[in-house]
Each structure stands twice: as C-alpha cells, then as structure tokens.
Amino acid sequence: MKFTAAAALLATLAAASPTNIRNAIASRAATDACSIGYCTQNGGTTGGAAGETVTVKDLASLTKYAESKDPYTIIVSGAISGAAKIRVGSDKTIYGESGSSIEGVGLYVKGVNNVILRNLKLTKVLAENGDAIGIQAAKNVWVDHCDLSSDLDHDKDYYDGLLDVTHAAEWVTISNTHLHDHFKASLVGHSDSNADEDTGTLHVTYANNYFSNINSRQPSVRFGNVHIINQLWEGAKGTGVNTRMGAQVFIQSSAFVNCATKAVESADSDTTGYAVLDDVDLGSSENSAPKGTLSASSFPYDTIKALGSGSIASTIPKTAGQTL
16 A cells, blocks of 8 residues: 555654644744845845754743753744843844743844744734834744733833834844734834834735724834734724825725724824725725825735735634644
8 A cells, every 4th residue: 555745744743742743744834935025135034944954942042042042943832931121133033832822022023034933823022122023123023823922911111012123124024923912013114203213114014914902103213114914903992004204005905893093004203104095994994194105016026916805803713823
C-alpha cells in the first residue's frame, strides 16, 4: 500500500497529543512571509525564516530569543505573564500557538528590520512598559492575526497604545488584527513636532482589521501615507480615524457600526490631514476630513481584494484576531 506525504502527516497528527498538534501547526504557519500591503516592499518581510525555530513557555525564554541578534522563529506556547518590555531584534518571527497569551509584556520593535508578529494575544501592558506593540524607526514589520486589548476600567493613561508606528518607521502592514477595549488604540506618527524625521515615511497598510469598543486613535495619523481596507469599527466611543499634519489616508471597503459621530476627521493639530473614502459605510457617523489625493492605484503592492462595505460587519469579526 502506498502512502502520500499528506497521509503520513495526518497519521502523525492523529497519534500526537493536542499540545504537539498545536505546536506542529504553528511551526508550519510561522514560516509564512508577508504577502499583503506595504511590508511586501523593500525586499519583503520574512522574519526569522532564515534561523532556528524554538518554542517558549516563559518570559525569560521569550526575552532571550526575541532580543537575540540571530534570526529565530519563536513559537509562544501557553500563557506568559509579567511586567516587562521586550526589545525585539531584527530577523524575528514571534508566533502564538492557538490559545496562547502574553499579559503585561510589551513588544518593542525599535531600529530593527524584518520582524513578523503573528497570532499573538497581548493584553494589559501597563504604560510604564510601553505599547502592547510599539514599532519605532523600524523597517519591514508585519503584524497579523493578533488580539490586542486592555480594559476601560482605569484612567486613559494607565495603559499606553495598543499598536503604535512612529519615528519614521517604514513598510509596515497590520492585518487581520482585533484591537479592542482600550482608550488610545493606534498611532501613526507620534508628535506634530517630528516633521523632520517623519515626512516622506510612515507607509502603513491596515487590512482586514477589527476595532471594537475603542475610544480614539483608530488610527490617528500624522505625516504618513496610510491605506485602510476592509476594516470594521464597532462601538467607537469617541473618534475613529484622525488624519493630521499633512497625512494622506485612503479608506476603502470599510464600515462603522454603532459608532460615535466623528468617524473620520482632521483635528487636534495646527495642520490638517487628508482622507479619501471609497465604499465606506459611515452608519450614523460623519466624515469631516478634507479630501486627499490617494486612490486605489496609489499603492505599489499587489491589489488587496475589497470585500465591499456591505460584507464587512458579517465577515471581519470572524476572521480578525488570534484565529490561526
């Protein structure tokens, strides 16, 4: 009797424990390179594919491999907690097994290149340990299928951001990610006074993401060029997208559901930003931002399939987050 490779793999998995199955699935998926948005540019984003694959179950091991100068694919298994900021090095993939979580620990991607963060559940990172994910002066970063949250039980400054992209970071894609239960979700560009560094940089794609029960910064964009496609905002409590300081934002095939009035605006800075909306269902909310110059043909990467605003509310909550 002849067995195919697929049949052999199925037989192996059938004999394995649930823990080993999760690890095998994660190890295979963790080898994927970025295939969507701006992180396909500048040579692409492969993370730790050139290095060894390791599995970590505690904060010390996660820190050791994430901060190493060598390339690694790091599989997070089980629940890790602490109070720390991990400075992720270049050429890393950090991938969460199904059901894994990291509480109280921020991932700081500063001044490095080629980083992939996928299928991670990050929660309740105190402000003293930075953002849940902070991308600063880094190039080629892919954040995909992550679940990022805190709570709304504390002052708005008790936690920092969930996912901030600052200091001239470049070629960043945020995809299939659920950001929820937080005050200040996501910045692109951190300060009005940082024009010298940020102008001409901060190219960021937000694709197929779900923002729910967030107060503001969904995202707030200064200086950058940002493409938002297939995004759902649900229950926005304050403001949605804020484009400022000359930023250009193109929002496509997206929807706002049960949100406060200010869906898209230009506010809080002396210099306005700009936005173009293409097939965006604002619900009962409004767009007051000046019209910008971007269009669907403005982006240098392969076209991202638009799901259509009418499909977003029924589709994105099922696909965004730690679902791999």
